[in-house]
Amino acid sequence: MVLYRADLRDIYFNLFDFLKIPKLYPQFNEQDITSIIEEFNKFMSQEVWPTRESGDQEGVHISNGIVTVPKCFHELNQKFCENGWFKIGYPEEIGGVFAPYAVSLACTSLLNGANASYSIFVELTHGAMNIILKFGTKQMQQQWIPSMMEGHIGGTMCLTEPGAGSDVGALKTMATPMSDGRYKIKGTKLFISAGDNDLYKNIVHLVLAKTPGAPEGTKGISLFAVPKLNADGSSNDVLCNKIEEKMGIHGSPTCELVFGGNDNCLGEMVGKECEGMGLMFVMMNEVRLFCGIQGESQANMAFMLSEAYARERIQFGKPIIDLPDVKRMLLKMRAKARGLRALNLYVGSLFDRKCLGESTDGLIALLTPISKAYSTDEGFNVCVEAMQVHGGYGYIKDYAVEQFVRDSKIATIYEGTNGIQAMDFLTRKVLKDQSKTLQELFMKIHASIKKAQPYGWNKELTLLTLSMSKTKDILNYYEEKSTTNMEAVLGTSVDFLNYISRIVVAWLLLEQAILAKEKMMIEKDGDGYLASKITDYLFYSHQDLAHNAGLYQTICVFREDYQHISV
Numbered sequence: 001m002v003l004y005r006a007d008l009r010d011i012y013f014n015l016f017d018f019l020k021i022p023k024l025y026p027q028f029n030e031q032d033i034t035s036i037i038e039e040f041n042k043f044m045s046q047e048v049w050p051t052r053e054s055g056d057q058e059g060v061h062i063s064n065g066i067v068t069v070p071k072c073f074h075e076l077n078q079k080f081c082e083n084g085w086f087k088i089g090y091p092e093e094i095g096g097v098f099a100p101y102a103v104s105l106a107c108t109s110l111l112n113g114a115n116a117s118y119s120i121f122v123e124l125t126h127g128a129m130n131i132i133l134k135f136g137t138k139q140m141q142q143q144w145i146p147s148m149m150e151g152h153i154g155g156t157m158c159l160t161e162p163g164a165g166s167d168v169g170a171l172k173t174m175a176t177p178m179s180d181g182r183y184k185i186k187g188t189k190l191f192i193s194a195g196d197n198d199l200y201k202n203i204v205h206l207v208l209a210k211t212p213g214a215p216e217g218t219k220g221i222s223l224f225a226v227p228k229l230n231a232d233g234s235s236n237d238v239l240c241n242k243i244e245e246k247m248g249i250h251g252s253p254t255c256e257l258v259f260g261g262n263d264n265c266l267g268e269m270v271g272k273e274c275e276g277m278g279l280m281f282v283m284m285n286e287v288r289l290f291c292g293i294q295g296e297s298q299a300n301m302a303f304m305l306s307e308a309y310a311r312e313r314i315q316f317g318k319p320i321i322d323l324p325d326v327k328r329m330l331l332k333m334r335a336k337a338r339g340l341r342a343l344n345l346y347v348g349s350l351f352d353r354k355c356l357g358e359s360t361d362g363l364i365a366l367l368t369p370i371s372k373a374y375s376t377d378e379g380f381n382v383c384v385e386a387m388q389v390h391g392g393y394g395y396i397k398d399y400a401v402e403q404f405v406r407d408s409k410i411a412t413i414y415e416g417t418n419g420i421q422a423m424d425f426l427t428r429k430v431l432k433d434q435s436k437t438l439q440e441l442f443m444k445i446h447a448s449i450k451k452a453q454p455y456g457w458n459k460e461l462t463l464l465t466l467s468m469s470k471t472k473d474i475l476n477y478y479e480e481k482s483t484t485n486m487e488a489v490l491g492t493s494v495d496f497l498n499y500i501s502r503i504v505v506a507w508l509l510l511e512q513a514i515l516a517k518e519k520m521m522i523e524k525d526g527d528g529y530l531a532s533k534i535t536d537y538l539f540y541s542h543q544d545l546a547h548n549a550g551l552y553q554t555i556c557v558f559r560e561d562y563q564h565i566s567v
């Protein structure tokens with residue numbers, strides 16, 4: 001088995017130097033946070049990483065309606081929960097171990113990098129718990145939360161149906177009220193992650209359904225908590241019909257669930273009637289950031305393994321890391337993977353700041369689709385590059401990187417495809433907002449550019465300034481086209497999301513390069529880490545941000561020509 005590796009130095013640089021988390025939470029000093037992450041990382045290396053490959057090979061199975069997960073996941077889940085890792089980030093009043101959100105997100109990243117399939121069980125249960133804690137009744141909370149905290153009850157989110165994927169409003173599952181206040185649920189949900197499994201004694205499904213006479217589309221959707229087992233221990237009428245054979249995340253069952261096949265599936269409404277979509281968005285926004293973390297973590301892990309491999313592998317009498325093209329691939333992978341880490345932890349810190357009373361909602365809303373879509377697309381690309389660095393050994397199973405390619409792809413598809421994220425970003429987060437939040441963000445970026453001027457980097461700073469000024473032209477173009485050629489607007493939403501994402505990631509890497517430069521003036525850079533942060537910024541500007549010039553042409557010049565062309 002290939003050795004587990006994690007770039008803790010970069011995680012600490014993000015949490016301490018860049019995000020200054022201990023300043024936000026004076027009750028945590030750097031040592032406290034380092035201890036949590038060191039211990040967590042030890043657990044990843046010793047317990048989680050060894051289950052990644054074996055879990056992938058064993059996969060999940062279904063027999064007589066019973067779904068089994070890889071055997072090694074049982075002991076792992078028990079140890080994970082006994083060690084209290086599941087509780088990180090939750091308030092002490094409910095039995096949690098409080099930690100800043102950015103710190104718990106850094107742990108999530110390590111977990112996902114170590115075993116993506118297992119991590120999905122943990123994150124879905126966190127997501128379901130958060131909904132129940134925020135919107136569930138006292139009775140639901142008392143009945144389920146303590147056991148969820150102990151790892152005995154899992155959670156799922158059930159949106160997708162055969163005819164309702166991206167178009168969630170087309171769902172057909174019905175919830176009919178009963179005289180005791182509960183609902184009878186009837187319908188089929190497709191592709192439900194962890195939908196059934198023997199890891200937990202019970203599962204709480206959060207199900208979107210319509211009540212009789214509810215309005216059409218998403219406005220008529222309500223949310224229901226539907227347990228696999230009722231409070232008295234009897235089975236609720238929820239059946240796993242089949243599990244999907246798929247490309248990756250083989251340790252995570254993807255289930256077709258039939259609710260109420262015998263007309264006896266009971267659920268309780270969460271929140272109010274017809275408010276289900278809004279509540280589910282609370283869960284989905286968290287899970288979207290988790291998707292971003294999936295892309296980031298797989299990319300960072302794939303880079304770490306590729307770098308180690310390239311130092312050892314000799315061709316033409318030297319380690320391949322010294323060959324120009326391999327060096328290019330590795331520098332590009334590192335800049336991108338660390339840029340994605342900076343992006344996702346930055347968004348995580350905005351949640352922390354929000355909890356502490358700052359108004360960060362607008363920026364969170366703007367950056368969530370970027371975090372989800374850009375991190376997962378580029379995370380996947382980094383994993384593919386990792387395979388290339390390994391040559392033929394990357395394509396075979398022995399070196400662990402082909403599994404990153406297989407496991408990371410799904411994050412570009414679920415929780416709203418990246419195409420849907422891009423439309424949301426362009427239409428709701430930018431145009432509907434009259435680009436106010438985007439302009440506020442650009443003001444911050446201009447301030448960083450000013451701060452960086454004493455350090456040179458003229459070409460790169462000009463590139464960033466130019467990308468921002470061209471954004472004005474793009475927005476003017478959209479304004480003009482939105483009345484005459486909406487296809488040209490929507491058809492370039494993915495390009496636009498990528499365009500802005502590159503500006504944001506280049507900015508975050510610039511901020512980190514400035515910090516590295518400042519630190520280098522007062523401390524020695526023994527292992528060259530600080531210098532590498534400057535290289536990351538420069539390389540990302542040359543290899544990624546520079547392509548915004550072409551993307552500008554694609555959006556504003558060429559796309560219009562497609563209006564009358566069909567596939």
Ligand SMILES: Cc1cc2nc3c(=O)[nH]c(=O)nc-3n(C[C@H](O)[C@H](O)[C@H](O)COP(=O)(O)OP(=O)(O)OC[C@H]3O[C@@H](n4cnc5c(N)ncnc54)[C@H](O)[C@@H]3O)c2cc1C
Nearest residue numbers: 157158159160165166191192193254414415416417419420
């Ligand atoms: C392994 C796995 C796990 C999953 N886990 C869950 C889960 O736990 N819970 C759950 O509810 N679902 C889950 N899903 C389902 C997943 O969320 C959907 O597959 C996804 O939302 C896309 O829906 P679809 O597959 O029907 O594709 P479609 O909606 O048919 O989309 C196909 C293509 O059309 C594009 N498209 C669709 N509509 C538009 C539009 N209006 N404008 C532009 N482009 C559009 C999409 O971007 C995509 O490229 C999972 C799926 C998989 C494969």
